[in-house]
Amino acid sequence: MSLESLHRRARAVRSRHLVRQREFAQRNLAGGVWLALRYELAAAQAAFQITEDVARQLEHAGHVALEHGLRIDPPLHAYEVAESELAELPTVAQLTVRMDPTLLRAGYIVLVRFPQRVA
Amino acid sequence: MSGVMVVGSEVPNLLEPGGASTLVVSQDVDLAIPLAVHDAVKRALRDVKGLRRSDPEPSVWIPESDALIEANFLGMEPGAPRIGEAFVFEDAELPLLVFGTLGVLEPGLRPDIEGVVVPLPSTASLALEKLLTDRSGDKYDRDLLVVLGIMLTWAPGDEDALLLREAVLDPVDRWTLRANLTALSLLPDRVGMPEASAHRARIGMLLERLGRIV
Numbered sequence: 001m002s003l004e005s006l007h008r009r010a011r012a013v014r015s016r017h018l019v020r021q022r023e024f025a026q027r028n029l030a031g032g033v034w035l036a037l038r039y040e041l042a043a044a045q046a047a048f049q050i051t052e053d054v055a056r057q058l059e060h061a062g063h064v065a066l067e068h069g070l071r072i073d074p075p076l077h078a079y080e081v082a083e084s085e086l087a088e089l090p091t092v093a094q095l096t097v098r099m100d101p102t103l104l105r106a107g108y109i110v111l112v113r114f115p116q117r118v119a
Numbered sequence: 120m121s122g123v124m125v126v127g128s129e130v131p132n133l134l135e136p137g138g139a140s141t142l143v144v145s146q147d148v149d150l151a152i153p154l155a156v157h158d159a160v161k162r163a164l165r166d167v168k169g170l171r172r173s174d175p176e177p178s179v180w181i182p183e184s185d186a187l188i189e190a191n192f193l194g195m196e197p198g199a200p201r202i203g204e205a206f207v208f209e210d211a212e213l214p215l216l217v218f219g220t221l222g223v224l225e226p227g228l229r230p231d232i233e234g235v236v237v238p239l240p241s242t243a244s245l246a247l248e249k250l251l252t253d254r255s256g257d258k259y260d261r262d263l264l265v266v267l268g269i270m271l272t273w274a275p276g277d278e279d280a281l282l283l284r285e286a287v288l289d290p291v292d293r294w295t296l297r298a299n300l301t302a303l304s305l306l307p308d309r310v311g312m313p314e315a316s317a318h319r320a321r322i323g324m325l326l327e328r329l330g331r332i333v
Contacts, residue, residue: 001177003207006216010205013218016253017203024291028333035298039331042304043323097319098305114323 034099036068040078041097044111048091055079055108066111077108086112120160122153122197124224124238128261130245131268131313133230133237147179147189151221151240153197154208160192161213177214195221202251202292223248223284242269243280250296251288263303264312270321271313282328294332300325 026032041047050058058079059065069076081089089110095103103109125133127149152160169187170180180190194208194217201219208215227241240248246269249262270278285296304322306315315322 001172001174001211001214003177003209003214005176006178006207006214009216010207013205013253014203016255020203020253020295021291024294027294035301038298038301038305039326042301042319042326045320045323098307114320 030071033068033071037072037076038099040066040068040111041099041103043113044097045114046086046112047095047097047103048086048089048110048112049093049095049106050079050089050091050108050110052108054090058110072104074105074107076104076106079110081110081112083112086110120156120163122156122226123160124151124226124240125149126151126193126221126224126240126245126248127191128265128268130239130242131265131272133232133239134228134242134269134272145188147191149191149193151193151195151224152215153195154215154217157194157208157210157213157215161210164213172213178216193218193221195224197222197224202289203253218252220248220252223251241277241280242273243277243284245269246281247284247296250299251292253295259302260306260309261312263299263306264309264315266299267303267313267315267318267322270325271318278325278328285329290332293329297326297329297332300329 023031023035027035055065055077058081063079063081065077065079069078091110095106095109097103125148127145127147129145129148132145164180167180169183170190171183173179173181178192180192182188192213192215194215196217196219200222202223204219206217208217223244224240225244227239227244229236229238231237239245246266249266249269252262253259254262285293288296300322303315304319304326308314308316
């Protein structure tokens with residue numbers, strides 16, 4: 001009987017924890033952008049792709065693109081809108097709320113929050 | 120046996136009325152063994168029929184027939200959580216991988232399933248453990264969905280219990296817990312597991328109650 005597999009798994013557990021500590025230390029730097037974006041998406045009940053023109057209209061109306069989306073490349077211009085605003089808004093397509101290439105490369109999106117949003 | 124608990128993906132099933140087992144398809148049974156009772160467990164295992172120790176994974180006992188599923192023995196040190204730590208408890212008969220994070224577990228319900236009393240951890244402590252444990256790949260996704268399965272069985276006060284336990288953790292662990300909850304919220308649905316997409320609002324509310332770590 002070899003215990004090497006157990007020792008290997010123990011090392012992997014400790015290693016992942018070290019990585020996690022490093023990620024925590026860098027949470028407010030570039031690497032933290034992904035978790036920040038996940039937070040925004042976790043707080044959203046729905047996401048819709050919009051055109052650049054519609055995004056400009058939203059900005060004229062006072063909406064501001066979420067900071068974290070602008071920090072990725074290509075930038076993701078994501079705007080929070082109320083459910084009541086959505087009815088008036090021309091959208092291109094509804095997106096699955098997920099950190100996947102379709103959403104991350106959509107360019108311009110609106111997020112509709114759950115009624116109680118993440119702080 | 121004192122302190123031994125079932126701690127794996129089967130727990131949400133066992134918490135359903137009558138052990139209905141509709142929440143999670145379990146691939147094995149995880150048994151947490153306090154090191155203090157390791158000898159007693161080892162002696163009891165000598166009387167177990169139908170399972171034998173796996174040579175490549177010596178803390179795993181594999182079934183000799185399709186009627187049984189694999190038993191995975193994990194070491195724990197109750198009341199002494201060392202989150203993110205792990206070491207090997209060497210033994211010629213029953214070696215254990217001791218997970219420091221399992222130390223957060225507290226005893227909970229002991230449902231009677233067809234005449235067998237099954238000791239379980241409290242659901243708050245098990246959700247906490249799973250949200251603090253770093254895994255990767257498929258196991259990571261499954262463990263997060265088990266958390267959702269646990270949440271679906273929560274009684275009033277269980278979520279509050281989780282928040283109380285969470286509030287006294289180190290910042291890195293509190294941050295990890297939130298990161299894992301956001302990942303759970305965005306997981307694709309999969310067969311045999313609770314549907315994350317159907318419960319995103321509930322996960323969002325828990326995140327809101329937890330607040331952010333800046």
